[in-house]
Amino acid sequence: MLGAVPARAATMxxxxxxxxxxxxxxxxxVTFGQVFKAGDIPRGWTVTATLKGQPIALQVDSKATHPDGSLRHAVLTVMAPTLPGNAxxxxxxxxxxxxxVTGLDHPISLSQLxxxxxxxSVSLNIGGRKYTANARALLQTAKDTNACKPWGTQCNQWLSGPQTSEWIINGPVTAADGTTNPNLRIYFAVRAYANGSHGTVRQxxxxxxxxxxxxxxxxxQPxxxxxxxxxxxxxxxxxxTQYAYTRWHQVLWWNHVQPQVYLQQDIDYIQASKAVSRYMPLTPDEKFLASLRQACAPLDHCDQTQKMHMAGAQAAIGPLPRWTSVYIVDPDLRAYNWMLANTDALGAYGIHYRDQTTGWPLSIQKHPNVTTAAWTYASGVAKQSLTGSxxxxxxxxxxxxxxxxxCxxxxxxxxxxxxxxxTGNPNLWDNAHQPAQSYVPYMVTGSYYYMxxxxxAASLNELWSNPEYRNYEKGLIDRSHSQVRGxxxxxxxMAEAAWLxxxxxxxxxxxxxxxxxxxADWNQQYTHNPNANPLGLLDSGHSYSVLGGTRNAMAPWMHNFFTWSAGHAAELGFTGAAELxxxxxxxxxGLMTDWQAHPTQGYCWLEASAYTLVVTEPTGKTYLPSYSAIYAATFPSLVxxxxxxxxMVTAMGTLEKTPWQAGKMHGYPQSATGYPANLQVGLAAAADSAVPNAHEAWNIFESRSAKPSGTTGYNNYPNFAVLPRSVPQ
Structure with a gap:
């Protein structure tokens, strides 16, 4: 074991x-969240820091570790002695x-605060009646009852150290006569900073x-x-108007004593950690960055699509939503603020279900029959009499x-x-269009709210589905989600929450x-099943009816999303994800390379980004046997x-009803949200697989003649600008 740790300090x-x-x-x-590659901070070691080359004290609140015991994620705090203007x-x-451990560096205590x-204090004017909640009173009660501890439901200790400590306390809003509002509850995340001398609090x-x-x-709906x-x-x-299952927050600094500072992360390291995908090197336009919202009002859906189930491209769709992918390629302060503003906006959606008995988001292990999608069925069962077997x-x-x-x-x-x-809420969430909720914001801020x-978000994804389809508390995703993108x-x-x-x-x-x-369920159904579809198609994937058939076609772009998602779970280290x-x-x-073995009959890669593909015979019951057969059924004029x-280029022009060119793929190829862009994320994951011709497929895709560019390019819209890790750029 001694040989497994570094012999001397190494810069990460x-x-x-x-x-x-x-x-x-x-x-x-300066307090922030930091993700680490597996093995960079081994078990028994810690993180040290220098600021402008000079050693500086660093408080490390470890939050998550890798399977080998090395540090995965921590909330870090430094106190910069001096910070010149605009430096x-x-x-x-x-x-x-x-x-x-010397005993000299005691954590800031609740008594010191x-x-x-x-x-x-919080004061709510509800119909002319005043309801209040007070952080100091709640902290005093928590101190008197010794209630502050990690994951305590009355007082949760989030950070603890000599530079900062943070407590999360909560309570109802109460009127002057002692009555409380039964629906509204206030949580205070109180973070106290030392003033540099032992025993006192400055900020x-x-x-x-x-x-x-x-x-x-x-x-x-108060x-x-x-x-x-x-x-x-x-x-x-x-x-x-606060609808059921919503929340909002606002950060205040006591007496306006607020540091004017931004911690800019090394996004290359974040990508290299595999916490997020590898992205193309991009630079958003200055005009675009200057136009970004820096904040939104409470319970405003901001730039989120108000009704997420609506068809068409949405800024939230992709491995990361637009506001987060922009930050990941360029952590400009304006991109950072835009990302947080749109993460805050998700508080306006009715997707936050807290269990009163535990104080935590609803658990399907404690409530295995809970559901929203199958609520009508669940209500019907609940109304039946308690008779019979x-x-x-x-x-x-x-x-x-x-x-x-x-409601x-x-x-x-x-x-x-x-x-x-x-719920009556006009802001509607949809599982098949949902953004990556709060993953990167929590990763880089270390904020309790974003955590x-x-x-x-994970709890909501559990409880949304039909309990019988998800096998109750097992939380199976496949059968309970008919859409492949869902x-x-x-x-x-689920993988991001479980990992971070x-x-x-x-x-x-x-x-x-x-x-x-x-x-394990997917691998049993597909990967290890000799009778599974040999082309890599899911049983529930054919949902479109085209060319006179019945549910005989599927959306390849949804499959692209799923291939990326499985690849992402594999990079996060989940067992069985790489196999899937x-x-x-x-x-x-196959869609990119089938033509090589069958030059005039095989599937031509120019149509690998099609919107729909015929994948079964007309009745929808039997899958077609090859990519060539899919091609012939979907594009007979090209065979x-x-x-x-x-x-082929001439025939493509006739099919597309517009002049075409060699190497140009179907489906808005110059758009950052076109179907070739959707294909890119799936192909990037595929290129990192062990499947034959994986790199060849990526190289063909890279050779295409029409790519996202100009005002519709990836620089300002990098949702799908994902690269394989195994292919040099």
């Missing part, structure tokens, strides 16, 4: 501490031995979180104006226990019925089990022409 990554004002600052606290100081992180006059950041998230409370104060700092909201009675009782309340008509919502599930958003984005969300959430997070093991169960990726990758590789030949 260099981030930048950037001043955002012209004036010099002193004792500037950029390199913060270099290295591997170093864990320091000996309460020794100050710190307070943060306090409070993230105020307003929730209407109780899963089994009768739905309500309407109010919120006033938040933290010493002399304050915020007043616009008039809000014991199995029937147990089923009825289970659905009754786990049935979520639907009731009132002055705010008017389309509610007792036979369908709804909890990531957990809520399978893809659900696997991504803190090791001891109460639901992490459950989310990890869902991913492992689903991968390789099985799926046969499809992308017999040499792929990419002048005759």
């Amino acid at each position: 990554v260099t981030d930048n501490v950037i001043s955002t004002i012209a004036q010099a600052q002193t004792n500037v606290p 950029t100081l390199p913060l270099t992180l290295s591997t170093g031995p864990s320091p000996a 309460l020794a100050t006059s710190y307070d943060t 306090v950041q409070t993230d105020v979180i307003v929730e209407n998230t109780w899963a089994y409370m009768p739905q309500a 309407q109010y104006t919120a006033t938040l104060t933290s010493g002399s700092a304050g915020y007043t909201s616009p008039a809000l 014991s199995a029937h009675q147990e089923k009825v009782a289970a659905y009754r226990r786990d049935l979520l309340p639907t 009731v008509n009132n002055t705010v919502v008017t389309n509610c019925t007792s036979t369908a599930y709804a 909890s958003e990531l957990a809520f 399978k893809a984005w659900t696997l991504r969300q 959430l803190p090791d001891d997070y109460p639901l992490k093991a459950e989310f990890k089990a869902d991913v492992e169960n689903s991968l 990726r390789d099985w799926l990758a046969k499809f992308e590789i 017999g022409l040499a792929c990419n030949s002048p005759a």
Whole structure:
């Protein structure tokens, strides 16, 4: 084991501490999240830092580790003694031995915070009646009852160290006569920073979180104006209607003592860690960056598609949404703020279900029969009488226990019925179009709020589905999601939460089990099944009816998403994911290379980015036996022409009803959201597979003559600008 750790400190990554004002600052606290490659910070070692080449004290709050015990993710804090105006100081992180415990560096305590006059308050004007919540009172109660501990539901200790400590406390909003609002609850994430001398607090950041998230409370839609104060700092909201299962937050610095600083991450290192895919080297336009929203009002859907189920390209669709992929290729402060603004916007969607009995997002292990998608069926079962066999009675009782309340008509919502599930919220989430929720924001900020958003997203993906299709608490994804893109984005969300959430997070093991169960299920159905489709097609993939057939066609771009998602899970290290990726990758590789063995009859790669492909005979019951057969069934006018030949280009022009050129693929090839762009993510994952011709398929794709460019190019829209890791750029 001694040989497994570094003999001396080694530099891992260099981030930048950037001043955002012209004036010099002193004792500037900087807290951020940092992801690490497996093995970079071995078990028993820690992270050390230098700022502009000088050693600086670094607080390391470890959150997640790799299977080998090395550090995967931590919340890091430094205190910059001086920060000149508009300066950029390199913060270099290295591997170093864990320091000996001396007893001199005590964590900032709750007593030290309460020794100050710190307070943060929330006041809600609901129908002319004032309801309040007070952080100091909640902290005092937590101290008196010794309630602060990791994952304590009354007081959760999030950070603990000599530079900063953070506590998460919560409580209801209460009127002057002592009555509380049953739906609204306030969470305060209170982060206290040392002032450089032992035993005192200098700065306090409070993230105020307003929730209407109780899963089994009768739905309500409180309407109010919120006033938040933290010493002399304050915020007043616009008039809000807060639908069920929504939340919003606002960060305040006590008495306006706020550092003006931005921690710019090394995005090359983040990509190399495999936490996110490898992206093309891109530079967003200055005009584009200057146009980005830097914040949005509470409960505003911002740039998220308000009704996510709507057809067409959406900025949120892709391995990462547009605001996050822009940040990952260029961590400009404006891109960072845009990413956080649109992550905050997801609070406006009814996708946050908190269990009152545990205090955590709803668990399908505790509520195996909960569902929203199959709510009508669940409600019907719950209404049946408790008679008959014991199995029937147990089923009825289970659905009754786990049935979520639907909305009731009132002055705010008017389309509610007792036979369908709804919240009345005009902002509609959709599993098949969902963005990667809060994954990168939590990764780079270390914020408790963004961590909890990531957990809520995983919980929602669990409980959404039909409980019988997901096999109740096992959380199987395949059968419970009919759309292949729904399978893809659900696997991504579950894998990212299971990978990045803190090791001891109460639901992490459950989310990890869902991913492992689903991968094992897919591999049993496909990878290790000799009777599975030999072309890499899923049984539920053919859902379109074309050319007179019945459900005889599928969307290859959805398959591209799923191949990427399996590849992403493989890069995150989930057992069985690489096997599934390789099985799926046969499809992308086959569409790109089949013509090589069959020059005039094989599938020509110019149509590998088609919108739909006929994959079965007309009745939809029997799959076609080869890529050549798929090609002939879908593009009969192209059969017999040499792929990419002048005759083929002429025929493509006739088929597309526009002049064509050699090497130009079908489906908006110059657009960053076109079908070749969708294909790119699947091919990138396929190129990293063990499937024959994997690199050849990628090289052919790279040879195409029409690529995203200009105003529709990848620079400002890099959602699909993913590269293989195994192919040099």
